[in-house]
Amino acid sequence: MLIGLIGKANVGKSTFFSASTDNIVNIANYPFTTVKPNLGVCHVRIKCVCTEFRVKDNPVHSICIDGIRFVPIQIIDVAGLVPGAHEGKGLGNKFLDDARQADALIHVIDVSGSTDSDGRPLAPGTGDPLEDIRFVEEEFDLWLVSIIKRDWDNIRELDSSGLNTNQILKKRLSGFGVTESAIDKVLNKLNLHNKKIRSWTEQEIFEFCKDTRRIVKPVVIAANKADVLTSQNYLEKIMEKYTHVIPCTSEFEMLLRKAVKNGFVHYLPGDDSFESKGNVQLSDKQKHALQIVSNFIKKHGSTGVQETLNVACFDLLRKKVVYPVEDESKLTDKKGNILPEAYLLNEESTAKDLANVIHQELGKGFLFAIDVRTKKRLGADYKLKNNDVIKIVSATSRK
Ligand SMILES: Nc1nc2c(ncn2[C@@H]2O[C@H](COP(=O)(O)OP(=O)(O)O)[C@@H](O)[C@H]2O)c(=O)[nH]1
Ligand SMILES: [Mg+2]
Incomplete structure (x- = not known):
């Protein structure tokens, strides 16, 4: 699954990209390799089933912290768009070629109205974000x-x-x-x-x-720079007109992730609050910066970065999460990892599709699946539900 960040210049695409790909814990193995500098790995946030099953899981490709699982997806920072791109203006062709590959788009806008259509700075509140949305779509x-x-x-x-x-x-x-x-x-x-x-x-x-x-190419609008005072007016108008709009401040998200890494605060991307750690001494300037971030989060529910990614994955692309296991009583894979994977599958996916995603051979020899919660047998055509925990039984897996 690939999400494309689009928008005109200087709205904060690269800041959004850096913030969302700057992971708060080190991750050794991604399920994909990134070969381009503007291609990165970010995560969607979900409530993990480990809490329901009362187990301490050890995911292989995702991360689970306190029952919140972060599942990796890919994100591409698409070259800035200028009016006339379809005729090859600016980096027009490059833009469109990158955007072509994306399953869904995050349209980053400067909701504070402090940039013109070419991305040059303007006095805050004098730009026209609504016009920017229109021109990018056009x-x-x-x-x-x-x-x-x-x-x-x-x-x-x-x-x-x-x-x-x-x-x-x-x-x-x-x-x-x-x-x-x-x-x-x-x-x-x-x-x-x-x-x-x-x-x-x-x-x-x-x-x-x-x-x-x-x-x-379904789109969610990341109304970025929502931390700037002039953004409120525009925000209301944009939310009236478009369905998927998230007030967002990539800069604050970046600041928070740095603060986590420096050991200053407890925070998970997407949280609606954060706590300073008691034992660290912060300068007045640092305290002040964190206070401003905290006020924003209180008002808007989060920095908006994680929410935007989740909306792209679950509202636009309607993905569902499915946990495959090999041992249905221990919830493990062959190596003993508990709830090793969380797959993001399409709405229509069946038990057989899941087998194919895990391994083609598993799909070929598919016999039946087991719903781990109910222990019921499921046929190849069983349409998977969100949060299903599934064991696949396959002729080829028994060898
Ligand atoms: N106030 C504010 N400024 C931001 C935010 N995100 C980015 N910026 C600033 O906007 C400018 C352009 O950001 P950049 O990520 O390079 O934009 P891009 O050209 O769209 O990739 C930089 O000066 C950023 O610091 C934000 O959430 N709030
Ligand atoms: Mg950029």
């Missing part, structure tokens, strides 16, 4: 439009060759992770199913792209 849509309209003669040929509209569009947008069912949905909604693409109007092409983008 760039994306126009980019899709340009992909569909590229080589229009070829569209005419395909139109005449007997391929249906859905197939042609799927071919055109193949690099974008668009499924046939998503295209179907949009074509139905716009009543374009039986209209040859070559006779679509400009408006119809644009509407198609806009609706497709909404399905394949």
Whole structure:
């Protein structure tokens, strides 16, 4: 699962990226390797089932602290977007290429209104974050439009060759992770199913792209720099207009994670408060900084960084968490690790899908699964529920 951070310049994308990937505990083994400097590992926060089962777990790829589990996902800091990116302005192509790979997007905005559309500083409260949201979305849509309209003669040929509209569009947008069912949905909604693409109007092409983008690249808005006084006005307006908006301050999250590492405070990413450790002496300046952070968290419920990641994973992508085990009484894997993994699976995933995710061989020899809570046998088509603890029984696993 990959989350892309997008937005214009100087809104705090890199700060958000640093804050979310700066882990408070050292993690030795990630389930993925990161090969690019702007690609990192962050975590979603969940309530672990270890508390319910009253066990002390030892996760292999995730982290569990006091019953809160942090499950790794990947995040990419996409190059800043400028108006005209779809025509190749700024780092336009690089931007779109990075964003293309993401399953969901976090649109970081400067909700304090202290940057213009190119990211140059303005007096706080004079910028227009609503306009920024609009232009970034539009760039994306126009980019899709340009992909569909590229080589229009070829569209005419395909139109005449007997391929249906859905197939042609799927071919055109193949690099974008668009499924046939998503295209179907949009074509139905716009009543374009039986209209040859070559006779679509400009408006119809644009509407198609806009609706497709909404399905394949769902967005949560990180209303960053919410710590600046001028942000309140904008926040209310943006929340009225968009569904997924999280007031956020990446800078405070970064400060807190540093304070944890320095041993100053008890805090887990996403907490609604933190405590200073009794035995450390802080300077007046440090105390003051922590007090400001504490006030923000009290008011907004958190710094917003963790919440934004969770919204992307669970609200936009509708992932569910499933814990596979090999020994259903001890809840362990072969090596004796208790509740070793927490997988983030798609809404529709079945017991057989889980087997395949663990190992292809396990999937091939799938016999049945066991719901560890009820000890009931489950068939291949059993649709997994959030927080299921599952043992897979497979012909190939018995060897
Ligand atoms: N007040 C405030 N400033 C922030 C916050 N996040 C980032 N900034 C500042 O905004 C500027 C741009 O940040 P950066 O992460 O480089 O933005 P990017 O160009 O979008 O990657 C820097 O001066 C940051 O210190 C925040 O949450 N609050
Ligand atoms: Mg940056």
